Amino acid sequence: xxxxxxxxxxxxxxxxxxxxxxxxxxxxxxxxxxxxxxxxxxxxxxxxxxxxxxxxxxxxxxxxxxxxxxxxxxxxxxxxxxxxxxxxxxxxxxxxxxxxxxxxxxxxxxxxxxxxxxxxxxxxxxxxxxxxxxxxxxxxxxxxxxxxxxxxxxxxxxxxxxxxxxxxxxxxxxxxxxxxxxxxxxxxxxxxxxxxxxxxxxxxxxxxxxxxxxxxxxxxxxxxxxxxxxxxxxxxxxxxxxxxxxxxxxxxxxxxxxxxxxxxxxxxxxxxxxxxxxxxxxxxxxxxxxxxxxxxxxxxxxxxxxxxxxxxxxxxxxxxxxxxxxxxxxxxxxxxxxxxxxxxxxxxxxxxx
Amino acid sequence: xxxxxxxxxxxxxxxxxxxxxxxxxxxxxxxxxxxxxxxxxxxxxxxxxxxxxxxxxxxxxxxxxxxxxxxxxxxxxxxxxxxxxxxxxxxxxxxxxxxxxxxxxxxxxxxxxxxxxxxxxxxxxxxxxxxxxxxxxxxxxxxxxxxxxxxxxxxxxxxxxxxxxxxxxxxxxxxxxxxxxxxxxxxxxxxxxxxxxxxxxxxxxxxxxxxxxxxxxxxxxxxxxxxxxxxxxxxxxxxxxxxxxxxxxxxxxxxxxxxxxxxxxxxxxxxxxxxxxxxxxxxxxxxxxxxxxxxxxxxxxxxxxxxxxxxxxxxxxxxxxxxxxxxxxxxxxxxxxxxxxxxxxxxxxxx
Numbered sequence: 001x002x003x004x005x006x007x008x009x010x011x012x013x014x015x016x017x018x019x020x021x022x023x024x025x026x027x028x029x030x031x032x033x034x035x036x037x038x039x040x041x042x043x044x045x046x047x048x049x050x051x052x053x054x055x056x057x058x059x060x061x062x063x064x065x066x067x068x069x070x071x072x073x074x075x076x077x078x079x080x081x082x083x084x085x086x087x088x089x090x091x092x093x094x095x096x097x098x099x100x101x102x103x104x105x106x107x108x109x110x111x112x113x114x115x116x117x118x119x120x121x122x123x124x125x126x127x128x129x130x131x132x133x134x135x136x137x138x139x140x141x142x143x144x145x146x147x148x149x150x151x152x153x154x155x156x157x158x159x160x161x162x163x164x165x166x167x168x169x170x171x172x173x174x175x176x177x178x179x180x181x182x183x184x185x186x187x188x189x190x191x192x193x194x195x196x197x198x199x200x201x202x203x204x205x206x207x208x209x210x211x212x213x214x215x216x217x218x219x220x221x222x223x224x225x226x227x228x229x230x231x232x233x234x235x236x237x238x239x240x241x242x243x244x245x246x247x248x249x250x251x252x253x254x255x256x257x258x259x260x261x262x263x264x265x266x267x268x269x270x271x272x273x274x275x276x277x278x279x280x281x282x283x284x285x286x287x288x289x290x291x292x293x294x295x296x297x298x299x300x301x302x303x304x305x306x307x308x309x310x311x312x313x314x315x316x317x318x319x320x321x322x323x324x325x326x327x328x329x330x331x332x333x334x335x336x337x338x339x340x341x342x343x344x345x346x347x348x349x350x351x352x353x
Numbered sequence: 354x355x356x357x358x359x360x361x362x363x364x365x366x367x368x369x370x371x372x373x374x375x376x377x378x379x380x381x382x383x384x385x386x387x388x389x390x391x392x393x394x395x396x397x398x399x400x401x402x403x404x405x406x407x408x409x410x411x412x413x414x415x416x417x418x419x420x421x422x423x424x425x426x427x428x429x430x431x432x433x434x435x436x437x438x439x440x441x442x443x444x445x446x447x448x449x450x451x452x453x454x455x456x457x458x459x460x461x462x463x464x465x466x467x468x469x470x471x472x473x474x475x476x477x478x479x480x481x482x483x484x485x486x487x488x489x490x491x492x493x494x495x496x497x498x499x500x501x502x503x504x505x506x507x508x509x510x511x512x513x514x515x516x517x518x519x520x521x522x523x524x525x526x527x528x529x530x531x532x533x534x535x536x537x538x539x540x541x542x543x544x545x546x547x548x549x550x551x552x553x554x555x556x557x558x559x560x561x562x563x564x565x566x567x568x569x570x571x572x573x574x575x576x577x578x579x580x581x582x583x584x585x586x587x588x589x590x591x592x593x594x595x596x597x598x599x600x601x602x603x604x605x606x607x608x609x610x611x612x613x614x615x616x617x618x619x620x621x622x623x624x625x626x627x628x629x630x631x632x633x634x635x636x637x638x639x640x641x642x643x644x645x646x647x648x649x650x651x652x653x654x655x656x657x658x659x660x661x662x663x664x665x666x667x668x669x670x671x672x673x674x675x676x677x678x679x680x681x682x683x684x685x686x687x688x689x690x691x692x693x694x695x696x697x698x699x700x701x702x703x704x
Contacts, residue, residue: 128555130452242449248442259534329443336436
């Protein structure tokens with residue numbers, strides 16, 4: 001008899017993709033997809049159960065389908081459709097509590113995978129430049145999604161203590177980007193002009209959607225030989241990009257603003273509904289965050305297919321050119337290099353690269 | 354270590370290298386100072402403007418340069434190189450490491466900005482650069498002084514320009530540096546990172562040359578009367594970091610930085626108000642306004658001492674407090690002795 005996998009948060013694109021992907025795995029018998037609202041995308045033959053993880057009914061779903069693997073993806077920073085921050089927080093925190101309570105009672109559950117975020121580290125100028133899984137944050141996130149993830153991870157640790165027979169895997173994802181990503185950072189990068197904080201150039205790290213799905217798959221199956229897939233892991237693509245580099249690669253001009261002004265602009269943009277400029281995102285865009293992924297490589301045994309740079313390139317392709325496309329700028333420089341007076345009659349071959 | 358013979362030899366060498374350096378660096382540097390910050394800054398506040406405008410500025414400044422056709426070839430290559438650099442910067446096509454260190458920007462722009470200060474203003478004389486290994490991790494421990502951390506920056510230039518392998522020094526800086534806007538951005542791009550055990554160990558593990566000034570604010574903000582008296586070396590965290598990685602510790606003594614801003618007073622209330630560890634009052638500083646912030650043109654000497662090996666200790670030695678204190682004292686004394694020696698040799702503060 002194969003595995004029965006329960007996935008929460010399937011109304012989001014990433015959840016939907018994961019459900020479709022994991023069904024193709026031979027060891028998976030059935031996938032139970034759970035969310036409050038029916039998804040707009042198809043789930044490829046998975047059983048959709050319309051249930052609210054904030055309600056105790058989720059325990060019934062677990063028992064009914066005798067689920068053995070739970071993949072909790074309903075920990076997110078943005079509301080689905082028109083929800084308020086309160087709903088998001090409740091789904092994140094109360095939802096996780098209920099789900100973990102249900103798992104604790106269920107005798108069949110053998111494996112739990114939780115999608116967390118590197119937001120748990122916060123970002124502050126007094127933190128080390130690179131976070132490992134064991135780095136304690138200097139200043140705990142005071143609110144918003146970051147605080148939710150800290151609380152969610154706290155409950156998951158409690159669950160792991162109470163049910164030592166269940167393999168628990170917490171995956172802390174860096175900023176997820178990709179052609180279809182609907183994360184707050186993706187909507188920020190879609191703004192025609194990027195407001196930035198004057199005097200700060202944060203380091204950013206990205207992880208590609210494809211890698212997110214693959215690593216969730218890896219975590220929800222039995223570990224491969226020589227690897228261990230229970231514990232806490234940072235998941236991010238190799239390398240780092242600065243915000244200024246991102247803006248130039250996207251071809252979007254930046255407007256450096258003083259910190260209070262950024263907050264104000266953020267509020268204005270939120271009112272218009274263009275993007276969510278939450279305090280923790282503002283902190284990310286001020287101080288940046290880089291995590292170490294040695295554990296992911298050595299213990300979990302996963303090598304991301306996309307580096308941070310490749311992830312961003314893939315994302316940039318899907319967004320179309322900005323106001324200052326890098327190709328145009330490069331072309332302008334090449335034209336200047338080709339001016340006969342400067343090149344002295346020779347073709348400017350050196351400047352090609 | 355520093356016998357009398359060393360001085361004329363080093364003098365010759367610094368003069369010799371000053372002759373050959375301009376051919377390589379001066380030209381590139383001076384052009385890029387103009388080109389890069391102008392262009393990069395201009396791209397940001399001019400959304401939607403025709404792209405050609407910002408780039409043309411550095412070009413027109415360039416034009417009077419190649420009238421002597423004999424050097425035309427060299428100039429062409431430099432112009433092409435400069436344009437390629439500009440192209441990479443504008444399109445974001447350059448690499449940074451996990452700490453935000455932008456090697457290209459540091460080499461081409463930041464170092465070129467610091468080099469005139471290093472060569473012409475403070476006329477830094479470097480001794481014992483052969484004590485720095487040409488590869489692998491090493492921890493350079495230096496004294497700290499001068500109200501503003503110019504000594505760290507000068508040490509960075511000294512290592513890069515004098516070392517045969519052109520090594521880059523990665524400095525560990527106080528958290529205040531990373532809280533200040535603009536400063537934090539430049540510090541990260543120049544390869545500096547927060548002075549904490551995690552970052553230091555990560556850098557040493559990757560075989561980088563790490564510079565630390567364990568006196569911290571106690572050293573840099575001490576009154577003028579206490580110049581060249583080493584302050585307490587923290588808790589010796591740098592020693593345990595070096596021990597854990599088995600990297601040598603290179604003591605470094607910097608003479609001359611103490612006198613750039615003679616701090617005769619400390620406005621503590623004002624400092625607390627601004628959130629700074631001290632607020633210096635020098636004979637010129639708050640009184641002459643920005644003019645008072647110009648450092649005095651002292652003559653500097655930076656001496657790298659003989660490395661202290663740490664690879665012979667067992668791994669648990671890093672937890673031994675007695676050994677920590679002993680090693681810390683050894684490093685501290687070596688720096689202090691070299692300081693006194695250099696001070697005796699010094700002819701004058703300014704020459």
